Amino acid sequence: MMFKKVSFIFLFSIGLSVNAQQAVPFRITKHNNIIVKTLVNKKDSLDLMFQIAMEDASISPERQRKADHIVFNNEEVSEKNTVQIGKLTVNNVRFFDNEITGHEADGKIGTGIFKGKAFKIDYDNSQFLIYDKMPDLKDYESTPLFSENGQFYIVADNVIDGKQEEVYFLLQSGYSGGILYSNQFADEKELGKKLNLTGERTLKNSAGKSIVTQQGILPFLKLGNTVLKGVTAGFFAGDLKTQKSNYFGADLLRRFNWIFDVERKTAYFKPSTYFSEAYYKMN
Known part of the structure; x- marks a missing residue:
């Protein structure tokens, strides 16, 4: 009896993980840009604009916040950075230096944060949703x-x-x-x-x-x-x-x-x- 109960719990937990989704909050500026609050390399708090037209990330020369813990090479590229957005942690993020970004942003972050996952841009609720499995597509x-x-x-x-x-x-x-x-x-x-x-x-x-x-x-x-x-x-x-x-x-x-x-x-x-x-x- 105990075996059956444990097996049920195990299967139920597998079911949850398959259909799991993670929410990442954002805000929309008056200029229609999506801004996410990030913590880079556990040190630099940066507001980054979501740029769907790129995979990597970048830092603007006009940023308002410090990015002292993103170390760039001679080609103005920084490899293997860690970015935290809400409860989401993404490793091995590449940053480029000196790229102009949108209003109210210190830089840009691209679609690489969703690599290997389906994702939703939910403008109604100002959030990204990240899926292990495709969600219900009714009315889409x-x-x-x-x-x-x-x-x-x-x-x-x-x-x-x-x-x-x-x-x-x-x-x-x-x-x-x-x-x-x-x-x-x-x-x-x-x-x-x-x-x-x-x-x-x-x-x-x-x-x-x-x-x-x-x-x-x-x-x-x-x-x-x-x-x-x-x-x-x-x-x-x-x-x-x-x-x-x-x-x-x-x-x-x-x-x-x-x-x-x-x-x-x-x-x-x-x-x-x-x-x-x-x-x-x-x-």
């Missing part, structure tokens, strides 16, 4: 996820000048706005003539170089069966044009809750509480 749509050099791309349909265009977008949580088009796409589609332009602004890239973008309105963006209307869209103007990818920015990412499978081949999404919020205006 899915879209193929294309990975390249640790970056994720999805396909969405754009309606420009009455014509539907299929576009590959890089998921880019460091860009506060909606869409940022590549130079090639903007030039080929003559977006300066076809979008309703609303303004112009200057951005800084990760190297700190200034580049000029024009802002406009995309009438419709369709992701799966979900349609977004009046999406803010930008593209580069002037002589310095370095944009090689189309960005699906943080203002669009926050409008959905996302689940990414372990293999990073499929993204699942459903509207979040932010879905109908006013679009972010680039200053």
